[in-house]
Amino acid sequence: MSDTAEQSGRRTGEPAEREPAEERRKRLRERRAAAHRGARRVLARPGFVTSLRERLALLDGAAELYDLDEPSDMYGNGVVESLEEKAAALLGQEAAGFFPTGTMAQQVALRCWAGRTGSQAVALHGLSHPEVHERNAFSQVSGLRPVRVTSAPRPPTADEVRELEEPFGSLMLELPLRDAGYLLPTWEELNQVVEAARERDAVVHFDGARLWETTVHFGRPLDEIASLADSVYVSFYKSLKGYGGAALAGPRWLVEEAKVWRHRYGGMVFQQFPTALSALAGLDRELPRLPEYVAHARVVAAALREGFAAAGVPWARVHPEVPHTHEFQVWLPYDADVVAEAAVRQGEETGTLLFSRAWDAPGPGLAVTEVAVEETGLEWTAADVRAAVAGLVARLSPEGDA
Missing domain, CATH: 3.40.640.10 (Type I PLP-dependent aspartate aminotransferase-like (Major domain))
Structure with a gap:
């Protein structure tokens, strides 16, 4: 997915800066990637967002998988x-x-x-x-x-x-x-x-x-x-x-x-x-752990629904409600650029990045993103997810800009 209107670092609710849309998208992508790298807590940490050193470490222990001689x-x-x-x-x-x-x-x-x-x-x-x-x-x-x-x-x-x-x-x-x-x-x-x-x-x-x-x-x-x-x-x-x-x-x-x-x-x-x-x-x-990721994705999905309901978000959807795999969608009733900015700010300010992927705008006033639950996501309890939702919603409100 790709953000429809990436932000340039402005706080939610402020007027858009006069700069090309593509430049704003680029700046938000860079901020999101930096927030992901620096976050202490994420639901998933895909290999492509890590450093070359970390990627090379994937081959540590390769001698156990194949005769390197x-x-x-x-x-x-x-x-x-x-x-x-x-x-x-x-x-x-x-x-x-x-x-x-x-x-x-x-x-x-x-x-x-x-x-x-x-x-x-x-x-x-x-x-x-x-x-x-x-x-x-x-x-x-x-x-x-x-x-x-x-x-x-x-x-x-x-x-x-x-x-x-x-x-x-x-x-x-x-x-x-x-x-x-x-x-x-x-x-x-x-x-x-x-x-x-x-x-x-x-x-x-x-x-x-x-x-x-x-x-x-x-x-x-x-x-x-x-x-x-x-x-x-x-x-x-x-x-x-x-x-x-x-x-x-x-x-x-x-x-x-x-x-x-x-x-x-x-x-x-x-x-x-x-x-x-x-x-x-x-x-x-990874293959032996995928069933565990799928099972915990269902815990995370339920906690997301509960968190948005408790935060008073009038319309929010986890799709499907019970994930079929360890990945699923989240739909929110906000402009995609506003949610994208709030999600990145949460990661920058707290070290907890609840939503680490880009947001799309399937229609006016709607935002959708994808969520994956992998090894790092297993550390999150349902209470952790609900607390992170509350933090995100606070940043979506005018008071969250103060």
Whole structure:
């Protein structure tokens, strides 16, 4: 998300300074990043906001994950192959291929499926990542044709897939659907959607960048979830805090064909051992903790609702009310720039940064942001969350500027 009107350090309620909007946005981004780095208490501390020294520390203990006396990798062998094998086993798939980005991995996967099905049409949600965040890469780069099943802020239904007027060769499902609030269908609904695609002789691909944290909601192990699809993509940095990279898992023929296209797309990187080792570290250290993060996210979400109610905020929403993963949305009845300024000020003045991500304006007088609960968030009690909400709301009022 990105703030719609970043502030330049002015206190809430003061007139806006006469400077370009982009400059204000830049200044607030810098303040928010500084507040995050300096905060004593945050709900999550993503790797990308930490220093290079801290990022390099991720590889401390790497010798426990892989034999560091083995030759270094070249063009995808060695430690990269070891990571691929581990990912395939975790996802219950025959094989997996490492890609530098998820954007590349999914384009390649769906291009390969298009060759098999004879259809360039990919059915997907209008809020899915390729539609919102990839600058029309499917059509501009890979010759694929996106067909929207729905654009409603919820997962697609089996009836919508079954009744889609246009033919399609592949159905892509983003699990969870990030831009709708990290939403997931129920296990029964997911099975029904997959079956509806099968009825139309379509293959099913999971955009599972964050599939790792869906096991609590579905009540199923990761390999059982992934095995519903013909292929699945997962990210190594979004939840696992690796340096980057992704895996495409599925039948061995698909992965081998995808590696050919990976080379053609410029993804045949000479050496990738730092990224591969960081991914192995994430699988070893973060993956087992994700269920704990999801469980505590539900505690935090409930405390946020209680805190805003106690503070007398007339309309506030946590979406979904019970988070499906360890990430969710918070909606408030204020201008996005006002909330963004107050949130940053709270971090600067108290060392407690309740909301560390940017705020968007989905409509006049509305603000929405995303919340993640990770290791540092486990230290927060419900009372801590409610107290932080009270501090934020105080900074949103005129009296809070005094």
